[in-house]
Amino acid sequence: LSESVWILGDQLSPTHPGLAPNRRVVLIESLARLNQRPYHRHKLVLIISAMRHYAAELRAAGYDVDLRVAPDFLSGLRDHVNTFGVQHLYCLAAAEYATRQFQHRLTAELGIPVTILPNTLFLVERFPPPRSPALMEPFYRMMRRQTGLLIEPDGQPTGGVWNFDRENRRRYDGRPVPPPLRFPPDTITRQTIADLAVACPHAIGSVEEFDLPVTRAQALTALDDFITHRLPDFGPFEDAMSAEHELLFHSRLSPLLNIGLLDPLETAQAAVNAYERGHAPLSSVEGFVRQIIGWREYIYYRYWELMPDLLQANAWQAERPLPAWYWTGQTRMRCLHCVIQRVLQNGYCHHIERLMVLCNFAMLAGVQPQAVNDWFLECYVDAYEWVVTPNVIGMGLNADGGRTATKPYIASAAYIDKMSDYCKGCFYDRKARVGPRACPFNTLYWNFLINHEERLRANPRLGPAVLGLSRLSAAEREAIAAQAEEVLERIEQL
Ligand code: FAD
Ligand code: SF4
Secondary structure (H helix, E strand, C coil): CCEEEECCCCCCCCCCCCCCCCEEEEEEEEHHHHCCCCCEHHHHHHHHHHHHHHHHHHHHCCCCEEEEEECCHHHHHHHHHHHHCCCEEEEECCCCHHHHHHHHHHHHHHCCCEEEECCCCCHHHHCCCCCCCCCHHHHHHHHHHHHCCCECCCCCECCCCCCCHHHCCCCCCCCCCCCCCCCCCCHHHHHHHHHHHHHCCCCECCCCCCCCCCCHHHHHHHHHHHHHHCHHHHCCCCCCCCCCCCCCCCCCCHHHHCCCCCCHHHHHHHHHHHHHCCCCCHHHHHHHHHHHHHHHHHHHHHHHHHCCHHHHCCCCCCCECCCHHHHCCCCCCHHHHHHHHHHHHHCCCCHHHHHHHHHHHHHHCCECHHHHHHHHHHHCCCCCHHHHHHHHHHHHCCCCCCCCCCCCCCCCHHHHHHHCCCCCCCCCECCCCCCCCECHHHHHHHHHHHHCHHHHHCCHHHHHHHHHHHHCCHHHHHHHHHHHHHHHHCHHHC
């Protein structure tokens, strides 16, 4: 075999376009990449165990597989090329910017032709957009048309509308939450855990609770479990938060989608099938399809449009360091305490907690976007730069000047209280803006509106929020500003 295909740890698809009977497969466990940051142990175990299972499955299917540990990708590839006399290397375009740049240098580095195939693990590369919509909603509608999902023969959306957002904003009502399936570590995963304990001494989190799928078959079982048990309630409780239930009715499929064990189209199609057989309501199914072929693809698409400038964006000139309690959860703010604790434990919390608790606080407090981005990249099991950076710097912190989301997602305790049970039992008073027990979200929210009144007023989507400012007297404004100053001074002790 004189040809090889190099498959990255986030490209473990059974239908990887570079697989061919006349090609050897090379997979590299790069110590430099694994230690590029102190990543969450769940993520490292997931990727390496899934790579090892994938290699075993390809071997069983008749492929010649070279799975090797190397100091870095380049030395691993050089050794592979020399050992097997490779004359042509194939790879799938990396989802992350720096790795794709590296792939473009490979022909020169290796001295053999290197072909980079389009990354069709993303639908936007499989069905390239006829034009470039800058906003999520037209992008999503275009993707619905491109894929035909929930589209009637006359080209209209199933159910007559594109959006069920209004039905999908309920607070959790205490109904039973079916727990997600657990996949206890097998021999390969246990070995991976032992190997990584040595190879990645600076990783964060513990691996004791590791229970994620690591094979294609397990990923399909997890998908089926979500569709059967949680999809029907997914839509209405999509934005709900609960101190008791980490997952509520979310899918927990992002770690699998992001490494290629699940395909986005088959995942969205599985939800549509559930609607067609009467198992789940349209509002839940459309809500889920929107996440997968809308938001997920839009984020990837924007990442490639906005890089590399996106990494440095700081449109609100926010310069405060990230409070140290983001790394411990030691804060009296109950919402942040609960959410950070679960992230440190499992590398997961759901979307609204990422956006409206973690990023919301960071934005209101003026935390430096790159510090927040780093925290997200390191702490989550599903974190990759293509998905973290547009979500954090773009959507969560609005630091890209509104190029990912048209409004800053900021809110006071009123929103958190409406959508969760965090505020009951919190040290802070969810109703107060000033005073010793005032919720810091309130103080900082109103202070943010006061400080940026003119700029926010210019944004039509924020009109109603800023209008609230006109009800504040000069004395109230002063009191808020003074309290905000004091809150920010003792931010580490909140
Ligand atoms: P579900 O609620 O079940 O949603 C289904 C799927 O939709 C997800 O699995 C995911 O693949 C997709 N999806 C929904 N929204 C988005 C989005 N905005 N961007 C990309 N995919 C989306 N997602 C990641 O995969 N990795 C990250 O590191 C990540 N960081 C985020 C950081 C911030 C600040 C925010 C606001 C969002 C982030 N997201 C990230 C998007 C989203 O929060 C997660 O995909 C989702 O919470 C994963 O849990 P789930 O699989 O249970 O999602
Ligand atoms: Fe969070 Fe404020 Fe509610 Fe406490 S009162 S849980 S700090 S929003």
